[in-house]
Amino acid sequence: MSKLTFLIIGSILLLLCVRASYAENRVSATHTSAALHEGEGTYYFYNGGGHCSVPVPAMFTAAMNQTDYNGSQACGGCVKVTNRNNGKSVVARVDDSCPGCNPGDVDLTDAAFAQISPLEAGRIPISWDYVPCDYPSVLLYFMEGSSQWWTAVQVREQRYPVSSLAYRESGSTGSYQEIAREDYNYFVERSGMGTGPFDFRITDIYGHVLEAGNITLQSGVPINTQQQFPSMGTSGVINQADK
Known part of the structure; x- marks a missing residue:
């Protein structure tokens, strides 16, 4: 084997080792941050x-x-x-x-x-x-002053942090509409959600999805969904028919 060939093979092996080490470090960092x-x-x-x-x-x-x-x-x-x-x-x-x-x-x-x-x-x-928080079921809460023209909804007593909230008119087969989140922990539809009732899709940070249907607009009153996110290790969609 010539000296040049030896150097080329050595360089390739070194590059592969560096890339493997980099990938391992990236996986480790991702796990730590998550x-x-x-x-x-x-x-x-x-x-x-x-x-x-x-x-x-x-x-x-x-x-x-x-x-x-x-x-x-x-x-x-x-x-x-x-x-x-x-x-x-x-x-x-x-x-x-x-x-x-x-x-x-x-x-x-x-x-x-x-x-x-x-x-x-x-x-x-x-x-x-x-x-996991030790709560029996998730609550929905419409901020006082919410109406069909301006609507703010909060998710309370969830097992894990909530990543998104979406809604649609109850009985509709249409797509859910995502609601923008404010930094004071309300999901706000500035042009209003209408008169309701509504179906809500709540997603936690681990991808668990909970669907609560036929929720009426009751300003300032906690609404019990009678549902809760599953513990870690399970997945899928939970809805009232499963209860």
Whole structure:
């Protein structure tokens, strides 16, 4: 084998190794960003009125950094936050955003922070990921003042964060219409949705789809869909006929 041939073969093998390593690193990075996040944990005093525009729950709550808040997509999601110094964990629901936080950071309420660290620490290294919220069924809520001419709808008490909401007139065989999401955690149809009733298609961040039919426009009243997203490991469409 000539020296030139040896060099060419060596270069090809080196290139293949680099590409394989690059692909492996990309897969690892994708998994980390989709499942386990790392950042810093802090705390603040919270009495309601968070960016997610939801009632204060009985459970612990947290404010999410702007990147992972993702235009209010994180709202209502439950996160398991672990103190990387001691391994202690706490579960909190995202009810607010934290504009001053860096990507990966979570600002816990003081009561939640105290479950994993003395408050005196102030700032701790954390890891976190989404876990299922323990709610029996998803609620829909039309903002007070909603009408056939201007309609704002919120999804509450979902098992996992919601990625999209769409609607159509009940009984229609037409396509669902996606509703634009606002950063205060409402899906808003500025020209109105009509008088209803409506069928809604709710999709979570893992691709689970829930369909709730014959929903009437009731402003300011939580509406129980009698349905909930499946736990991880299952997929498909859930509708009232399946209940």
